[in-house]
Amino acid sequence: MGKSPRWSKEGLNRGAWSPHEDKLLTSYIETHGLGKWSHVPKRAGLNRCGKSCRLRWLNYLRPNIKRGNITLDEEELIIRLHNLLGNRWSLIAGRLPERTDNEIKNYWNTTLAKKLRIQSSSQSQIIQTKASRCKNVVILQPPYPNNNYQNSNIDRDMSLASNHSTKAQLEDEICGKNQLFAFNHESSMGGKGGEHLGAIDEQVMVNEWSNTPSGFEVDDDNQAVDFDSLALLLLDSGDWP
DNA sequence: AAAGCCGCCAACCGCCGGCCC
DNA sequence: AGGGCCGGCGGTTGGCGGCTT
Numbered sequence: 001m002g003k004s005p006r007w008s009k010e011g012l013n014r015g016a017w018s019p020h021e022d023k024l025l026t027s028y029i030e031t032h033g034l035g036k037w038s039h040v041p042k043r044a045g046l047n048r049c050g051k052s053c054r055l056r057w058l059n060y061l062r063p064n065i066k067r068g069n070i071t072l073d074e075e076e077l078i079i080r081l082h083n084l085l086g087n088r089w090s091l092i093a094g095r096l097p098e099r100t101d102n103e104i105k106n107y108w109n110t111t112l113a114k115k116l117r118i119q120s121s122s123q124s125q126i127i128q129t130k131a132s133r134c135k136n137v138v139i140l141q142p143p144y145p146n147n148n149y150q151n152s153n154i155d156r157d158m159s160l161a162s163n164h165s166t167k168a169q170l171e172d173e174i175c176g177k178n179q180l181f182a183f184n185h186e187s188s189m190g191g192k193g194g195e196h197l198g199a200i201d202e203q204v205m206v207n208e209w210s211n212t213p214s215g216f217e218v219d220d221d222n223q224a225v226d227f228d229s230l231a232l233l234l235l236d237s238g239d240w241p
Numbered sequence: 242a243a244a245g246c247c248g249c250c251a252a253c254c255g256c257c258g259g260c261c262c
Numbered sequence: 263a264g265g266g267c268c269g270g271c272g273g274t275t276g277g278c279g280g281c282t283t
Contacts, residue, residue: 015251015277017252050268051253090272111248248280250277254274261266
């Protein structure tokens, strides 16, 4: 399964791993432990790049990986985590220790996304965006006037949010709700844009988060909060959706 | 039985941040 | 300070195999 070798990059093997390669990698790591992936191929006698070895180990060879048959409980957890965290697969996988981020991502893209699309055609949508580098969360000051959110306010918030979402997206999201928005402030510096993580529209989250006196690093200027701290707080509380 | 279609998922790619020199 | 290296991440690709026609 997977890609077969289409071309050779610097003479390295590509595509599916053979049982022999798996054995070499496993035995090397069992003997020497993890570390310095760039050195692994040479020392293990593999004609692969370090990244490929790392991926193979983490997603397939390492012990305690549960494969296939995502249970209903796991599925439910993935959906809830995705609602909260967006496409942050590594964080989601962190809550399902025996699953890999790659497996969860694949399961989402092939099964859950489809299922949810059918289920939620009339419900609010989670916006799918690149969220990989999201570090901070911006609170757009609630409450907004219900359904009549003025363009000027949207413009203001767009500015606040460092132009990271289209106006239409933002408008869709904010009308009539108290919501959290996550944007990547790091990228705003680099001018790359488009890092909307998605909305968290549960009042309990807003309250829990904004009333928490400690645990977050709040930037006075843009009201940014350390996202991982927020995620951990919400995950550890029993109140998130 | 054969051909075409489609879903699954392993693996690759490019980007980014952190670390070291 | 800044350039290079490395590891980690999410997005995407494309081969395999099962299903349908």
